[in-house]
């Protein structure tokens with residue numbers, strides 16, 4: 477049986493600016509099921525605004541938002557106890573000591589995670605007595621993550637949880653998030669790391685200019701839209717017109733450099749068999765044949781373009 481979505485956002489609009497208001501979020505629809513949902517998008521796409529509205533930190537101008545079935549504005553108090561929040565800016569009192577802070581947050585919840593174990597998991601053992609302002613950027617980030625999850629919330633919002641973390645801390649964060657998921661905790665995270673979304677997320681939503689422009693599992697997104705590539709080497713100057721005739725309509729075949737061939741299109745087992753049988757018919761021994769799947773980063777760039785965002 478499928479449970480109720482953890483997040484339901486319909487027609488969400490948020491405008492900033494009094495004189496000439498600009499829509500940062502512009503009719504956004506997003507439904508997140510239990511599990512890990514990654515929200516991707518170029519700078520300024522509206523990710524943080526959307527997440528902060530879901531957390532109850534900002535009021536929408538239009539649209540409906542339900543988080544665990546609750547309205548984050550009208551039912552803020554009920555929601556607060558059921559969600560965990562990690563803000564981009566940390567949101568921690570700068571004079572508080574790391575462990576003290578974490579214990580304080582744990583004490584606000586009925587069934588918190590074990591604080592020493594969590595400190596250990598996130599490599600904060602050596603800085604438990606350090607004040608927040610004296611922690612390094614990566615340590616502050618890890619503490620903010622620990623504070624978001626220590627209360628065993630049903631749903632955690634994480635805004636760029638691994639931005640600025642070293643590879644070890646990134647992996648430790650991923651492991652922790654996978655464990656939380658296995659424990660029934662849902663996660664909505666924003667990230668600019670495509671590999672993070674690919675590794676962790678059950679579902680990915682791509683936001684651009686305040687709207688969701690693509691939504692699906694990483695696998696679905698990588699399979700749809702973007703073309704894959706098949707490469708092989710053979711003798712130089714093969715008759716590509718004849719190869720193209722054998723291939724499905726819409727495929728392309730190029731000789732990139734003498735003897736190095738590239739076929740693009742919908743690369744499936746049938747097409748692979750067509751290429752190898754064409755090679756057999758033409759006395760070509762295809763060397764170093766390989767299929768390159770598009771990554772989430774390829775798909776992201778295809779969807780959102782290559783121009784820098786202001």
Ligand SMILES: Nc1ncnc2c1ncn2[C@@H]1O[C@H](COP(=O)(O)OP(=O)(O)OP(=O)(O)O)[C@@H](O)[C@H]1O
Pocket residue numbers: 492493500517518519520521522523524525526
């Ligand atoms: N408090 C604010 N006042 C005015 N404009 C704002 C405010 N917060 C965000 N914006 C604008 O709204 C748009 C969306 O910003 P938002 O922070 O939601 O994007 P984002 O997708 O999270 O970006 P990034 O990846 O850079 O964090 C941007 O153009 C930003 O300048």
